[in-house]
Amino acid sequence: MSNRRDFLKISSLASASLMLPNFLKSTGKANFSSSTQGKVLVVIQLSGGNDGLNTVVPFRNDIYHENRPKLGLGKEEVLQMNDELGLHPSLEGMMNLYDEGEVSVINSVGYPNPNRSHFRSMDIWQSASRSDQYLQSGWIGRFLDSACNNGHITPHTAIELSDSLSLALKGKQIKGLATNNPKSLYQATRDPFIQVLAKQPQQKHQDHPNIDYLHKTLIEASSSAKYLHEKSKIYKSWASYPANKFGKRLKTISELIISGSDTRVYYVSHSGFDTHVNQKGQHARLLEQYDKGITAFVEDLKKNDRFKDVMIMTFSEFGRRVKQNAGGGTDHGTANNLFLMSGSLKKAGVYNKAPNLVDLDKGDLKYEIDFRRVYASLLDNWLEVDSRGILGESFKKLKVI
Amino acid sequence: MIAKQQQIQHLYQRAGFGLRPDELAKKKGRSIPKLVEELFRDSEKYSQLRFIPDPLKGRSDKEVKDLKLAVLFVKSFQQLQKLNLHWMDKMATDSGQLRERMTFFWHNHFATHVKISWLMQVQNNTLRKHALGSFRKMLHAIAKDPAMLIYLNNQQNTKKAPNENFAREVMELFTLGEGKYSEQDIKESARAFTGWKTNRKGQFEFKRKQHDFGEKTFMGKKGNFSGEEIIDMILDKPECAEFITRKVYQYFVNPVVDEKIVKDLSKEFYKSDYDISTLLLNIFLSDWFYEEKNRGCLIKSPVELIVSYKRLLDIEMRNERFLLQNQRLLGQMLFNPPNVAGWPHATEWIDSSSLMIRMRLPGIIFGMDEFDIEVDPEYESMGVQDNEVWVPKRQKAHANWKPILKHYRNVPTRELAGAIVDNLILSPKDRIDLKALRDFADNNDRESLIKTLFIRCMALPEFQTC
Numbered sequence: 120m121s122n123r124r125d126f127l128k129i130s131s132l133a134s135a136s137l138m139l140p141n142f143l144k145s146t147g148k149a150n151f152s153s154s155t156q157g158k159v160l161v162v163i164q165l166s167g168g169n170d171g172l173n174t175v176v177p178f179r180n181d182i183y184h185e186n187r188p189k190l191g192l193g194k195e196e197v198l199q200m201n202d203e204l205g206l207h208p209s210l211e212g213m214m215n216l217y218d219e220g221e222v223s224v225i226n227s228v229g230y231p232n233p234n235r236s237h238f239r240s241m242d243i244w245q246s247a248s249r250s251d252q253y254l255q256s257g258w259i260g261r262f263l264d265s266a267c268n269n270g271h272i273t274p275h276t277a278i279e280l281s282d283s284l285s286l287a288l289k290g291k292q293i294k295g296l297a298t299n300n301p302k303s304l305y306q307a308t309r310d311p312f313i314q315v316l317a318k319q320p321q322q323k324h325q326d327h328p329n330i331d332y333l334h335k336t337l338i339e340a341s342s343s344a345k346y347l348h349e350k351s352k353i354y355k356s357w358a359s360y361p362a363n364k365f366g367k368r369l370k371t372i373s374e375l376i377i378s379g380s381d382t383r384v385y386y387v388s389h390s391g392f393d394t395h396v397n398q399k400g401q402h403a404r405l406l407e408q409y410d411k412g413i414t415a416f417v418e419d420l421k422k423n424d425r426f427k428d429v430m431i432m433t434f435s436e437f438g439r440r441v442k443q444n445a446g447g448g449t450d451h452g453t454a455n456n457l458f459l460m461s462g463s464l465k466k467a468g469v470y471n472k473a474p475n476l477v478d479l480d481k482g483d484l485k486y487e488i489d490f491r492r493v494y495a496s497l498l499d500n501w502l503e504v505d506s507r508g509i510l511g512e513s514f515k516k517l518k519v520i
Numbered sequence: 521m522i523a524k525q526q527q528i529q530h531l532y533q534r535a536g537f538g539l540r541p542d543e544l545a546k547k548k549g550r551s552i553p554k555l556v557e558e559l560f561r562d563s564e565k566y567s568q569l570r571f572i573p574d575p576l577k578g579r580s581d582k583e584v585k586d587l588k589l590a591v592l593f594v595k596s597f598q599q600l601q602k603l604n605l606h607w608m609d610k611m612a613t614d615s616g617q618l619r620e621r622m623t624f625f626w627h628n629h630f631a632t633h634v635k636i637s638w639l640m641q642v643q644n645n646t647l648r649k650h651a652l653g654s655f656r657k658m659l660h661a662i663a664k665d666p667a668m669l670i671y672l673n674n675q676q677n678t679k680k681a682p683n684e685n686f687a688r689e690v691m692e693l694f695t696l697g698e699g700k701y702s703e704q705d706i707k708e709s710a711r712a713f714t715g716w717k718t719n720r721k722g723q724f725e726f727k728r729k730q731h732d733f734g735e736k737t738f739m740g741k742k743g744n745f746s747g748e749e750i751i752d753m754i755l756d757k758p759e760c761a762e763f764i765t766r767k768v769y770q771y772f773v774n775p776v777v778d779e780k781i782v783k784d785l786s787k788e789f790y791k792s793d794y795d796i797s798t799l800l801l802n803i804f805l806s807d808w809f810y811e812e813k814n815r816g817c818l819i820k821s822p823v824e825l826i827v828s829y830k831r832l833l834d835i836e837m838r839n840e841r842f843l844l845q846n847q848r849l850l851g852q853m854l855f856n857p858p859n860v861a862g863w864p865h866a867t868e869w870i871d872s873s874s875l876m877i878r879m880r881l882p883g884i885i886f887g888m889d890e891f892d893i894e895v896d897p898e899y900e901s902m903g904v905q906d907n908e909v910w911v912p913k914r915q916k917a918h919a920n921w922k923p924i925l926k927h928y929r930n931v932p933t934r935e936l937a938g939a940i941v942d943n944l945i946l947s948p949k950d951r952i953d954l955k956a957l958r959d960f961a962d963n964n965d966r967e968s969l970i971k972t973l974f975i976r977c978m979a980l981p982e983f984q985t986c
Contacts (some may be wrong), residue, residue: 216767239859253861255868260825274872282893283849284871286858294871299894307876315956316981322950326813330947332867333819333875333981341849342874349738 132251157377161286161385161431162259165409168237168391169435170402171455173475174210175224179203182476190398190449197388200224200356203473209406212414213458220467221417221426222460223519227474228493229454233437237451238391238404240436245287247491258494259384260290261509262502266383267293273425275343277384278375280368288386294336295384296343300371305348308341317341346380351377359418361411365389368414377423383502392435396446409433419459426462432493432500432518440482454486457493459519466519489514496520527552527810529946533986534772535559535804536617537827541943542927548905556804557633561941562798563619564651569644571606572599573639576721577696577757589720592636599637604847607644608823612830613841622651625771630662631857632671639667639722640855651816655764655794656755663690663751666718672860677714679732684710689860690751690866695760700738708736713747751974761898764799765799772803774814778868781808816947819869822850825878832944835885842891842911846881849893850874851959882978921971928970937961940973947985 153360176192177183180203181352184191197205198214204224206214216222232250234240243250247258253439256264265274267290277295278290288295299302308317324330324416355379360366365387372385389412413431420426438455454474476485495514498506527548532539536559539547547555547871555609576584610622626647634640643665650658662668665734672686687710715731716722720796722894736745754760761930763784769777792798803809820828829835837843845851851874852863870878881943885891890913931939937957957976962968977983 138587242859253693253859255864282877283851283875284873289868290872297871297873303892304873305874307880310880312960312976312979313876313879314954315953315960324948327817327948327985329817329819329867329985330951330982333870333984336870336872336875336953337879340876343872 125348131379135231140176140376149342157381157383157428158384158477159383159425159429160497160501161372161387161429163409163413163433164241164386164388164432165392165433165435166237166241166388166390167435168437168439168451169392169405169448169455170398171435172408172437172441173398173402174207174406175200175226175448175456175473176207176386177473177476180476187474188443189447191441193504200469204469207403207406209403210410211419212410212427213460215365215414215461216417216465218314221462221464222458223464223470224410224458225459225470225493225519226472226489226519227454227484227487228434228457228490229437229484230489230491231486233453233483233486235437235451235453237436242286244292244434244436244490247494250346255286255289255324256291257287257289259287259288259386260286260294262384262498262504263288263293263295264290265504273346275347275380275382277386278347278372278382279386280371281386281388285386285388287433288384294474295386296340296345296347299368301344301347301351301375302342305344308344313337313341318495347375350375350380354423356419358415358422360415361408363408363412365408366412366415369412373416373419375427376420376429394439395444395448395450398443398448402405413460421462429455429461431458431495432462432497433460434490438484441479441484442482443475451484453480455484457490459493461520470519472519488517492517521951525681525942526815526902526946528555529802530810530815531555531559532617533946534621535800536621537611537824537985538831540832540927541940543928544943550934552810553805556801559804560652560801561616562654563578565690566616566619566648567614568612568648569607569641570787571603575638578638580762584721587720587792589636589718589722592638592722594747595638596635600635600855601625601841601844603637603641604844608827608830608843611823611827612834618800619648619651622800623648626651626658627854628857628862629767630665630668631855631860631862632665632886633665634669634670636667636670636722637672637729637855640939641666642722644855645730650796652797652800652883653795656752656795656853659694660748660751663713664716664721664724664726667935669716669718669724674713674716675718676712676714678730679711679714680730682707682732683708684712686710686713686716687750688789691754695754695763696757697759697763700757700759700763702738705738708738709745710736711736711752712745712750715748755794758786758790762786765789765792768799768803769819770865772800773809774817776817778808804859816945816982818820818986819866819906819984820986821863821865821869822847822852823854825850825881828986829882832978833924833974836918837885838916839911842915845911846877849877875981875984879979879981879985882975884915886919886975887915887917888975891915921967924974925970933966933969937973937977940970940977944974944977945980945982945985947982949982952980 125295176197178194178197195260196208200217230250232249232343245257246254248254262270263277272293274296279285279288279295279297279301281297283298284295304314344434351374354374356374357368360370368387375382389409395400420429433457434457437452439449441450491510492514495506497515498504498509499516500520525548525834529539530543586746607903614620646665672689673683674686677683688706692698700920711732715726715727733744735742738745738750766777769782788802789799856862880889884891892913937954941952957973960976961972
């Protein structure tokens with residue numbers, strides 16, 4: 120009960136205490152309280168190009184084993200999902216979620232004319248562009264833009280757990296918020312000098328929209344920091360998360376979700392997947408960190424009855440070559456698998472057939488599902504906005520969400 | 521007098537990387553045309569980046585003959601970091617401010633990244649050589665630039681299997697812009713660039729055997745066009761002059777384009793056969809360039825911001841890596857553009873987190889605040905360990921305050937804040953609270969007061985404009 124009262128107090132504080140300029144004023148408190156119950160998307164980016172073939176292993180496939188004499192995982196090692204596919208042995212927690220019908224594995228996700236550069240391919244995934252198109256905004260950023268037209272959008276509507284903001288969260292009109300730690304962001308904005316600057320009276324500068332934009336951004340940063348700081352006090356997780364960056368960031372996310380922050384999208388990266396040499400140990404360790412992190416995260420959410428409102432999407436900028444290289448590793452590839460996890464998946468399990476290892480494009484997998492179809496499904500069916508405006512065209516949705 | 525002073529500041533912020541208050545005072549007596557002339561004169565002679573030694577030097581003929589491109593990779597990552605810092609220093613200190621500024625502009629326009637640091641240095645020097653000269657010559661040179669050919673997959677562009685990447689970007693991003701050519705034009709011109717390659721020594725080589733000498737149809741004309749002829753045919757189109765002019769206008773005048781001015785400028789640019797100096801002179805000598813709406817209407821890019829600190833105060837960090845970290849955090853690492861379209865522009869640089877970092881940076885540089893920011897190791901693919909990118913929380917910097925202190929020695933204490941703001945900021949100042957600046961400055965003695973006012977002023981949102 121006391122939680123509820125605090126919560127009301129804070130929400131009224133957040134919308135009234137600061138001298139908000141007109142363009143920031145939310146259109147009503149009703150939206151605020153209803154959106155706290157809304158659905159949340161958590162995007163996990165495996166940076167460096169995760170080896171999908173050794174994550175979801177086609178353990179029965181002879182071509183797989185021929186191409187990977189050193190790295191291949193056998194029937195006895197993998198955690199079998201069905202007759203042909205099994206998860207990497209590090210993914211025990213994910214296997215349990217799979218058994219409970221809370222995981223969907225989508226194979227061969229990619230895009231036409233794949234790019235094998237980390238930066239460019241990540242760019243394509245984050246901006247949701249074609250491979251011959253350069254966009255300066257991200258798909259989540261454009262989600263903010265589109266929601267912005269209905270009012271009540273703040274930077275913390277989309278949060279990246281990082282100290283700098285990725286392209287994915289940059290919209291044309293509004294950008295998400297990057298922070299590793301709401302507390303330190305709050306402290307930074309509470310600096311008395313910055314507080315004075317964040318309260319300047321507003322009149323518009325016709326010829327200098329950049330000045331308006333700078334001040335608007337500062338005021339938004341300050342009010343979002345305050346909001347998140349207040350929120351993060353409501354629920355402190357006692358669950359045990361792995362003691363690494365990724366675990367710490369997931370813990371922050373679960374605390375904000377469970378505290379009822381009106382954030383709709385969280386974005387977090389787990390990096391190190393560029394396994395060109397001696398992949399075996401490194402890959403197992405990275406997947407274990409991933410697995411331990413999401414296991415703790417999902418448990419935490421379940422305990423608080425929120426996993427039904429949360430969708431976790433895990434992706435990587437590309438998969439790796441079918442054939443292992445001479446250094447006991449794998450090189451940059453193309454299409455890859457992608458995971459969706461939630462307490463309310465429409466269809467769980469392995470969504471489509473295992474990747475075709477015979478029909479390759481210069482040694483790489485051919486994509487079968489355009490990644491933007493996944494985005495469209497998330498935007499339309501989970502975040503409940505019109506994906507067409509955000510993605511620039513209409514994509515056929517997957518029947519998972 | 522203030523108006524004149526602002527015009528001079530404006531000129532040096534756009535044609536260079538800013539001006540120290542004492543330098544500004546010295547220039548006040550001179551007319552704008554004189555100063556513009558001086559800017560060009562100071563850029564006539566120039567020095568190139570010679571930081572990375574020529575990998576072919578000191579090798580025997582046989583060694584050179586057997587050289588593998590891979591040899592050039594050795595130590596490349598570390599070298600590129602140092603080259604980055606080296607160039608930033610050059611931007612801050614070189615007397616040819618206009619040339620460095622333009623080299624930086626072209627560095628973004630012809631955005632390239634390859635992992636061979638030597639080739640990045642070669643390209644940078646090519647851009648510097650042509651920065652104020654003929655865009656025609658620069659385009660021809662860059663089309664044979666070893667780094668560019670690798671970056672845009674022209675290594676894979678052969679008669680048997682044409683690769684269109686290079687041909688596409690040349691037209692879409694470097695010369696004409698989307699919609700001014702057809703897919704057919706891309707296909708046909710890609711054939712003209714077949715066999716244009718970087719050889720094992722890291723030099724351009726025309727591989728006759730891989731080149732398609734056949735007939736091509738390009739922009740409605742038929743012929744056995746070579747790559748060079750294709751480039752000239754592109755340059756023949758006035759749309760190319762307009763595309764470059766528009767971009768120069770957006771970076772040097774205002775992100776919001778005045779169509780009539782751009783039309784007029786581009787006609788002159790085209791008539792001059794793409795003489796970059798003509799284009800810039802027409803801008804810097806115009807009246808409209810100095811209009812209030814064009815002053816302070818841009819946002820300093822991260823590199824421009826860091827260089828402006830260096831230029832104002834001659835800052836040298838105890839830990840230079842700190843500056844690289846901040847390039848990365850704020851989203852602009854020299855020699856590492858996000859893609860061939862280059863970096864974001866204007867307000868795209870600013871989000872809540874980048875603005876907070878920008879506002880804290882001056883305090884962090886001078887040890888008044890801690891650098892408690894985590895930088896994600898994006899570059900692990902290049903074999904860099906975590907500990908190599910780590911920098912200490914407490915930063916130490918050496919700055920040269922002498923000319924600043926001397927410059928303000930006769931300014932009454934009450935007027936200091938106003939004078940410093942006037943010297944550092946050109947955009948509207950109505951939201952700058954001078955009282956707050958004074959309240960948050962160190963009032964113990966005059967020297968501390970000037971220093972802290974300066975540092976506070978560099979933290980203002982308005983300082984991010986230029």
